[in-house]
Amino acid sequence: MKEFDLQSLVRPNIWELKPYSSARDEFTGDEGIFLDANENPFGRKNRYPDPHQRRLKKALSEQRRIPVENIFIGNGSDEVIDLVYRIFCEPGKDRAIICPPTYGMYEVSANIHNVEVVHVPLTPDFELNIDAILSHDARCLFVCSPNNPSGNRLKNVERLLEKFPGIVIVDEAYIDFCSEPSYTERLSRYPNLIVMQTFSKAWALASARVGIAYASTAIIALMDKTKPPYNVSAFNQEEALKALSKPEKQAYRVDVILRERAILENELPKLPLVRRVYPSDANFLLVEVDNADKLYNHLVTRKVIVRNRSSVVRNCLRITVGTPEENRILLEELSNYTQS
Secondary structure, rough: OOOHHHHOOOOOHHOOOOOOOOOOHHHOOOOOOOOOOOOOOOOOOOOOOOOOOHHHHHHHHHHOEEEEEEHHEEEOOHHHHHEEEEEEEOOOOOOEEEOOOOOOOHHHHHHOOOOOOEEOOOOOOOOOHHHHOEEEEEEEEEOOOOOOOOOOOOOOHHHHHHHHEEEEEEEOOOOOHHOOOHHHHOOOOOOOEEEEOOOOOOOHHHHOOOOEOOHHHHHHHHHHHHOOOOOOOOOHHHHHHHHHHHHHHHHHHHHHHHHHHHHHHHHHHHHEEEEEOOOOOOOEEEEEEHHHHHHHHHHOOOOOOEEOOOOOOEEEEEEEEHHHHHHHHHHHHHHHHHHO
């Protein structure tokens, strides 16, 4: 790609921003009598968390083999999305590109920041329309791969990284369920790349709200100085560290989910009400049925809750891969519905 000028893409006020300096920035030791942060001196849970999540970043760095300075930890991936708009897009002036059907928070966050959204829909087989994307002028491009709700890993992202003149955000929330390598392997080659990942899916920590961004040291530094000082609680950092300390547990769960996904991919097409099961690289399946609204409501009455995505992909339900028992009940209820 041509020479990349990061400063030209950053809002001037953010480039010049002097970050808030917290007590934990000014003294980073662990021992002593702490009378510097106006904390309550009583109790074991009275101290502010590490604002830079040093232990968690170190653990991630060792596991992913990515330098600490290329890692940002957010309050869920939604904070990363929010920071992208804060850093790169002037409200009422700049534009961002999204490729529907895709994750809805890209657009919601843009609307919050008064950033114009350019919609470049995926092709009928849920692939990127590269030429259409490159025909638009925008500061940011959000690419969800594997994509939500279609489930497939998107092709030709490399061409966008080469040609798109702004920041390319590749959302890899579901990468652990995919056989293809992560785009984090391309960070050194593409200074305009931000890769998002999360502890919510394969690491089974959706309630902890811990998101990750991998990017150049310059982009990570911008995120660090723009975020709130204590954006991830000590409790949530500890839960993420516990999860990382047991990679074999995560690997086992992912293996079970992949085996169960294969079972659903085999069994669902046998049901008369199912028109199509889309290929998936994620922990869910997009399933086209005869009447999504009717089937969704029926499943709710049976206490089986799937996601009705008919508003974005006609007559489609998005079905998360559950435990073996949950999937057995799902198939049983679908079979009973077919026979009724």
